[in-house]
Amino acid sequence: MHARPVLNVEVISSVNLIHFSAVNRMIIVGTQTSGLYLFTPRQFSTIRYTDPDVNNFYALAPFLDGVFTPKGILTDTRQSSLQGYSPYVALRTSKNEYWLNHWLSQRQSGLVQFDHTGKKIRFIKGDTLR
Numbered sequence: 001m002h003a004r005p006v007l008n009v010e011v012i013s014s015v016n017l018i019h020f021s022a023v024n025r026m027i028i029v030g031t032q033t034s035g036l037y038l039f040t041p042r043q044f045s046t047i048r049y050t051d052p053d054v055n056n057f058y059a060l061a062p063f064l065d066g067v068f069t070p071k072g073i074l075t076d077t078r079q080s081s082l083q084g085y086s087p088y089v090a091l092r093t094s095k096n097e098y099w100l101n102h103w104l105s106q107r108q109s110g111l112v113q114f115d116h117t118g119k120k121i122r123f124i125k126g127d128t129l130r
Helices: none
Strands: 015-021 026-031 036-039 061-063 066-069 072-074 085-092 098-103 109-114 120-125
Touching (some): 061 085, 066 085
Antiparallel strands (some): 015 026, 026 036, 061 066, 066 072, 085 098, 109 120
16 A cells, blocks of 8 residues: 655654645644644745846735736746836735736826736826825
8 A cells, every 4th residue: 555645844743633624725733842734735836037137026916827016927928017116015806906006206106906817907096095
């Protein structure tokens, strides 16, 4: 009989409980001496722009098979470019829409909404947000 490893981890000592939560897609391992371990599937993989100068990211949001960033959309097969957005803010809504903070100058600032495909659909000027 062959057994297949469920987890590839270093040594976890004093295991008291192993539970698979199908709802959360998570394996829970409880130990007596070293705490509780939560194992989930990897949600991101490393993908990069061909230009190494733009590969520093602060704000990221999951996007289909890649990430939505204030610098653009980055997947294994797509590299789009965005300019004039704050590198610190990227929001994905429950409707899979995205919001970025746009800043070119005080008069040209506001929030930009993108649809689930990454297409810009709305701009709200900053001075109307007060």
